[in-house]
Amino acid sequence: MEFSVQGMDFNRAGEAAAQIKKALQLVGMHVDTVRRAVIVAYEAELNIVIHARQGRLAAYIHPDRVEIEAVDEGPGIPDISQAMREGYSTAPDHIRKMGFGAGMGLPNIKKSASHMQLTSEVNVGTRLTAIINNQTSGD
Amino acid sequence: MKLHEVKHILDAEVICGEDLLDTEVGSGFGCDLISDSLCFSRPDCLLITGLTNIQIVRVADMIEANAILFVRGKKPGQDIIQLAINKKLPLLITRRFLFESCGLLYQQGLLSS
Numbered sequence: 001m002e003f004s005v006q007g008m009d010f011n012r013a014g015e016a017a018a019q020i021k022k023a024l025q026l027v028g029m030h031v032d033t034v035r036r037a038v039i040v041a042y043e044a045e046l047n048i049v050i051h052a053r054q055g056r057l058a059a060y061i062h063p064d065r066v067e068i069e070a071v072d073e074g075p076g077i078p079d080i081s082q083a084m085r086e087g088y089s090t091a092p093d094h095i096r097k098m099g100f101g102a103g104m105g106l107p108n109i110k111k112s113a114s115h116m117q118l119t120s121e122v123n124v125g126t127r128l129t130a131i132i133n134n135q136t137s138g139d
Numbered sequence: 140m141k142l143h144e145v146k147h148i149l150d151a152e153v154i155c156g157e158d159l160l161d162t163e164v165g166s167g168f169g170c171d172l173i174s175d176s177l178c179f180s181r182p183d184c185l186l187i188t189g190l191t192n193i194q195i196v197r198v199a200d201m202i203e204a205n206a207i208l209f210v211r212g213k214k215p216g217q218d219i220i221q222l223a224i225n226k227k228l229p230l231l232i233t234r235r236f237l238f239e240s241c242g243l244l245y246q247q248g249l250l251s252s
Contacts (some may be wrong), residue, residue, distance in 0.1 A: 013194060018197065021201060043174065102174055108178050
């Protein structure tokens with residue numbers, strides 16, 4: 001399943017992650033797998049909304065795992081290791097006032113995913129892929 | 140703890156979900172950060188927050204919180220209330236501060252998420 005995500009569209013932000021959650025519950029994924037996939041999907045979706053012009057959020061559901069892919073067109077991340085640090089954020093004040101921009105999005109994704117890969121090109125965009133192994137598969 | 144007890148302890152106003160005040164909240168999570176609410180709260184919790192944007196309802200829905208309590212007398216907009224009604228998520232408001240609200244509920248036996 002795939003969704004397009006618009007930058008700065010806070011009214012619809014989170015709808016794609018909610019749809020992914022519903023689908024995972026419908027196919028009977030383990031409750032912990034659903035929780036971890038929802039964290040990854042929501043944080044990835046909100047990263048596109050907050051930082052990018054537009055992007056795409058996709059979820060590929062397999063019996064043993066969920067793959068989440070977030071690809072955006074935007075400013076990119078100049079220093080990925082810095083962006084992965086807990087508490088590091090480039091979000092402006094008006095975004096922080098909404099409760100975002102605490103610098104926990106990417107670290108939370110990393111903690112929730114079994115595997116995560118992040119690549120980025122400045123002034124082009126960012127690609128995030130995360131795999132969440134289903135609990136029943138022994139993860 | 141049931142929501143009607145939360146209402147009584149904090150002298151709270153119910154904005155929507157009046158018919159759901161018999162719902163039990165298993166724990167409380169007080170926070171003004173979306174990411175922390177998403178990652179660290181438990182299902183069936185009472186989400187206690189000063190954030191009144193629509194994302195707090197979306198997050199509450201995703202983490203399967205049983206209700207949201209807004210502190211400092213902050214009232215959310217109609218779009219937020221409507222989304223909460225659609226999701227059958229009770230919303231309450233108290234004039235108490237976040238720390239005070241959490242403290243009073245904890246004192247009365249509501250566990251931390």
